[in-house]
Amino acid sequence: MKKARDFLKTLGSCSRARRNRTSNISTASPPPMEDFSNRYSYNPTLQWNPQVHHYFVKAYGADHFSRISKALTRPSCYSCVRVNTLRSTSDDVIEKLQAVMNKSGSENVLDSKQQVCSREADNSEDLGCLPDGPISKCQIPGLEYVVLVRGSGPHDINYGYTIDRPPKEVLVSRKCAEAVLRGAQVYVPGVMACSAHVETGDTVAVSVAVEQPSVNGGWGIGMTRGTVLQGSQTDPYYFERSGLYIGQGTTMMSRAGMFRVSKGVAVDMKDRVYELPSFHNVLEGDIFLQNLPSIVAAHALDPQKGERILDMCAAPGGKTTAIAILMKDEGEIIAADRSHNKVMDIQKLAAEMGLTCIKTFKLDALKAVSQRNEVDNLTGPYCSNADNGVINQVSNSPVLHAETMSSFVNERLNIKEPTEENVGNSQKANEGAYVSKAEIRKSMRRERNGPGRNQSMGGRVEKSKGFPPNSFDRVLLDAPCSALGLRPRLFAGEETIESLRTHARYQRRMFDQAVQLARPGGVIVYSTCTINPGENEALVRYALDTYKYLSLAPQNPRIGGPGLVGHCEFPDGYLEEWLRPGEEELVQRFDPSSPLDTIGFFIAKFAVGSKDSS
């Protein structure tokens, strides 16, 4: 933790920010019946399924969980930019980003020492969370190639209301709002409702419709898209959106347009509760925007030049490319994902970053170990061409270990799409509010009438039939999970105890495959972006209890906190066991409410011993 403290000290201190623009300070007095300053503010409370809430309170304690819950509702106060060191340097990138931000006017947001982030974390150790300047190099030893860009907020915004004249408003969907909090604009499909008589160029207050408990016991927003807002208490969602105002912007079309056209920017956000510079389309190939714990996960794997690595759930390729760069693009990384389109995303990212050691495959991680007959007949990892099903041998295949597998666990669980994938998809769809980098690149190429990378790469995705046991030096299982560490998040009620257990079962099945694929003497890194101990510490318990030749290995760098020791007994008799004393310091748990101010994330590293005795 000392290293983390040193790092954090270089980042300066945090304080609650107030937008230093006098013109934005509201002068309106609140009317006697309603406190408008509270109404037109951002102060969300995350909704959880009651049983899940109870479980997390038991795991963390009420106060700690309340801090975690609060931290999840806001973005981290800095963005992390990973530099492609095979192409550029941190200093170069800092210079270029500074120029980009100066050009776009972002320096107005970033140049004042007053404009910093607030965080609800325990400040008792007086640790800072912010880069010293607007842009700085990460100070964690080994991570100097990561550039930190400071954001700001929460800002108080003057929505210009008076007692008898409420602001014109646009109400957006929850996913749209989460994207806006990350720096996106409001796109047409994200608009749920709008005031009457809104014309292009109007200033509007933007609030969010977060799911509420519905009469049938589920969650919903119970509102028809296109609803007219009057600004009165009889409006649908009037009380529900109090304290859920995320900023102010200028409409790019009239109210009629917002509900007539299918795409485009509806509101250009001018004043945001949180300001985070957006680097879409900036320094393509030289940088990759990535959460700090994800970068640390690639380091935990400790990939070496010339090794053969498997990234089992690789799309969109953030960690794959981080690993490739750590290996100086020498060796072989098999990057697999079960989604064809997502495999294409990995290919595009690898090509954009100029990385050649990455081989992509469409592969179900639950069937990642090839079937016995294929292993018996062939000597390497095999793939079939997606189009013709012909089996091809992958180059650089290692010599197979003589050991045969005792069993192949290839059962596919009959469960819905894993949540993290859903999160990825929903972020992409995001009801139009979030446009993926890949989409932006694609449309820019279309605009330029260029061939586009799809065409140049042929858009081909190879389908793998799996790989022989013990055929990888290192395996990364960055598992699909409940994603309850991702932030900003405005709603968490969708996960139930049962769905959390389903994620955990799914992850154990994938881990079973990872264990078979890593060679004795090799390494497995398991990571998730959830705060759920059932998908983190409980997986470690399962791994260590099931496979006696696995042991927890130290990680470098280690900047996350310790894991949870203990267990949880559920009312239905289910016992979930976590870590045992002595194991907690060997994993990394990134707590969103901690001074590091990251997403919630978990990393465990396993050393694979001899499998002979088992």
Ligand SMILES: C[S@@+](CC[C@H](N)C(=O)[O-])C[C@H]1O[C@@H](n2cnc3c(N)ncnc32)[C@H](O)[C@@H]1O
């Ligand atoms: C946490 S994301 C991976 C993020 C990625 N490692 C990165 O850093 O960019 C989980 C991925 O698992 C994939 N996935 C889900 N179920 C899978 C399965 N059965 N087999 C392979 N991939 C799967 C999803 O498509 C999703 O891309």
